[in-house]
Amino acid sequence: MILAQRTKSGRYYVGQSETILDCRAFRSLRGKIQLILTSPPFPLNEKKSYGNMTGDKYLEWFANLAPIFAEMLTGDGSILIEMGNGWEPQRPVQSLLPLKSLMSFVENERAGLRLIQQFVCYNPSRLPSPAQWVTVNRIRTVDSFTNIWWMAKSDFPKADNSKVLRPYSDSMIRLLDKKDFNSGKRPSGHDISSSAFLRDCGGSIAHNFFEVESMDSNRDVRLPDPFNAFSLSNTISNDFFARTCKERGIKKPHPARMQMGLAAFFIQYLTDRGDWVLDPFAGSNTTGYASARLGRKWLAIDAKEEYVEQSKIRFEDPALVNLKEPTNEYQQTAHSN
Ligand SMILES: C[S@@+](CC[C@H](N)C(=O)[O-])C[C@H]1O[C@@H](n2cnc3c(N)ncnc32)[C@H](O)[C@@H]1O
Numbered sequence: 001m002i003l004a005q006r007t008k009s010g011r012y013y014v015g016q017s018e019t020i021l022d023c024r025a026f027r028s029l030r031g032k033i034q035l036i037l038t039s040p041p042f043p044l045n046e047k048k049s050y051g052n053m054t055g056d057k058y059l060e061w062f063a064n065l066a067p068i069f070a071e072m073l074t075g076d077g078s079i080l081i082e083m084g085n086g087w088e089p090q091r092p093v094q095s096l097l098p099l100k101s102l103m104s105f106v107e108n109e110r111a112g113l114r115l116i117q118q119f120v121c122y123n124p125s126r127l128p129s130p131a132q133w134v135t136v137n138r139i140r141t142v143d144s145f146t147n148i149w150w151m152a153k154s155d156f157p158k159a160d161n162s163k164v165l166r167p168y169s170d171s172m173i174r175l176l177d178k179k180d181f182n183s184g185k186r187p188s189g190h191d192i193s194s195s196a197f198l199r200d201c202g203g204s205i206a207h208n209f210f211e212v213e214s215m216d217s218n219r220d221v222r223l224p225d226p227f228n229a230f231s232l233s234n235t236i237s238n239d240f241f242a243r244t245c246k247e248r249g250i251k252k253p254h255p256a257r258m259q260m261g262l263a264a265f266f267i268q269y270l271t272d273r274g275d276w277v278l279d280p281f282a283g284s285n286t287t288g289y290a291s292a293r294l295g296r297k298w299l300a301i302d303a304k305e306e307y308v309e310q311s312k313i314r315f316e317d318p319a320l321v322n323l324k325e326p327t328n329e330y331q332q333t334a335h336s337n
Contacts, residue, residue: 001013001014001015001019001020001023001025002014002015002305004305004308005300005308005311005312005315007292007315008292009288009291009292009295009296009297009298010288010291010292010297010298010299010300011298011299011300012282012285012288012299012300012301012302012308012311013299013300013301014301014302014303014304014305014308015301015303016303017065017068017280017281017301017303018061018064018065018068020280020301021068021069021071021072021280021301022068026072029072029276029299030071030072031071031072031073031074031075032072032074032276033072033073033074033077033276033277033278033299034073034074034076034077034078034158034270034271034272034275034276034277034296035077035078035079035080035266035267035270035271035275035276035277035278036069036072036073036077036078036079036080036277036278036279036280037080037263037266037267037277037278037279037287038080038081038082038278038279038280038281038282038287039081039082039083039146039256039258039281039283040062040065040081040083040280040281041053041281042083042084042086042098043055043058043059043062043083043086043095043097043098043101055097058097058101059097059100059101059104060104062101062104062105063101063104063105063108064108065105065280066105066106066108066110066111066113067108067110067111069111069280070110070111070112070113070153072278073152073153074158075153075154076152076154076156076157076158077152077153077157077158078116078150078151078152078157078158078159078266078270079113079150079151079152080148080149080150080151080266080270081102081105081148081149081151082121082146082147082148082258082262083098083101083102083146083147083148083149084098084143084145084146084147085098085143085145085146085147086098087130087133087143092130092132092133092137092139092140098147102115102147102149105151106149106151111153112153113151113152113153114151114152114153114155115149115150115151116150116151116152116155116157117150117208118147118148118149118150118208119147119148119149119150119208119209119210120145120146120147120148120208120209120210121145121146121147121148121210121211121212121232121259121262122144122145122209122210122211122212123144123145123146123211123212123234123259124144124211124212125212125234126142126143126144128142129142129143130143148262148266157270158270158271158272159269159270160269161205161206161269162201162202163268163269164206164265164268164269165201165202165203165204165205165206166203166204166205166206167203167204168203168204169204172204175198176198176200179198181194181195181196181198183196206265206269210231210232210259210261210262210265211231211232212232212233212234212259212261213231213232213233213234232259232260232261232262232265233260233261234259235259235260235261236257236259236260239260240313240314240316240317240318240319241253241257241284241289241310241313241314241317244313244316245310245313248313250310252306253284253310254283254284254307254310256283257283257284257286258283258286258287259286260286260289260290263286263287263289263290263291264290264293264294267287267290267291267294267296268294271296273294273295273296273326274295274296274297275296275297276296276297276298276299277291277296277297277298277299278298278299278300278301279298279299279300279301280301281301281302282300282301282302282307282311283302283307283310284307284310284311284314285298285300285307285308285310285311285314286314287300288300288311288314289311289314289315289317289320292315292320292326293319293320293323293326294326295325295326
């Protein structure tokens with residue numbers, strides 16, 4: 001295990017997560033991690049550059065991570081795992097591996113986990129994939145979302161949806177102004193009282209569906225997206241990290257970076273300032289950066305040293321270096337739209 005980066009707010013280790021989390025240095029952190037937020041190597045049917053396992057080998061490896069992760073968590077901590085879809089090699093058939101992986105993880109009896117909620121992150125800018133079946137044969141539609149699985153050891157992990165409010169729509173703002181609401185029974189059977197929607201709660205409650213905004217090179221980057229908790233700015237190709245990698249001639253910035261707004265959303269939603277956030281497959285360290293911006297402590301692990309070097313770039317970002325006081329960005333701006 002190599003400690004490769006240390007900042008005011010966190011530490012980045014190089015090595016295999018399953019080994020590192022079992023080391024003495026990490027044992028003292030058991031039961032102290034409030035959030036594990038990660039996108040593991042996907043269960044692909046063909047190997048990617050960062051060495052994904054395939055098939056049953058992946059399933060066994062992934063299932064065995066569950067008790068290791070669960071042991072790190074506080075009693076009311078959460079595990080968030082982002083995972084995309086997979087396809088059978090040479091066939092227009094979706095793979096069951098991602099679903100089987102989730103099942104084997106959450107059902108590992110040594111972990112005592114349950115699925116709290118599923119989220120979907122839709123990215124309209126995703127390149128058409130699986131290309132053969134979408135663009136050549138034209139028999140499948142574009143695979144354009146990832147799943148985020150939220151798991152915990154308790155039915156009531158720490159969570160507060162008032163910390164990730166969306167700005168009210170124009171019609172809701174008008175309604176709050178007029179204080180006049182069409183109450184009564186709806187075709188769905190819901191009975192809406194005359195006062196149900198008249199209290200200004202600072203914003204509307206987030207849904208379990210995110211949409212990544214289309215890339216627009218003329219628009220300023222917002223990072224993490226402070227204005228709308230679930231329309232996430234697509235900053236991946238235009239943020240400080242991407243620009244600096246380009247300036248420094250880094251040929252291979254991490255190829256599978258998480259959306260910054262997604263990381264920020266869950267950190268804000270499921271942790272408080274000062275809590276520990278761990279990403280055991282941290283790559284370019286989106287999780288660590290978002291944690292630092294939001295005043296959380298972070299721990300990161302990745303098998304590849306080159307990604308730790310890339311993480312260091314994130315921590316040169318003036319938006320972080322000049323940050324005087326971490327702010328509750330979502331709450332602060334829920335009214336400002
Ligand atoms: C999907 S990427 C994570 C990207 C990251 N969320 C980001 O925003 O940059 C998965 C990462 O897991 C790392 N990895 C694969 N197997 C690992 C293992 N056993 N232990 C630690 N890291 C591993 C890979 O090197 C890769 O960087």
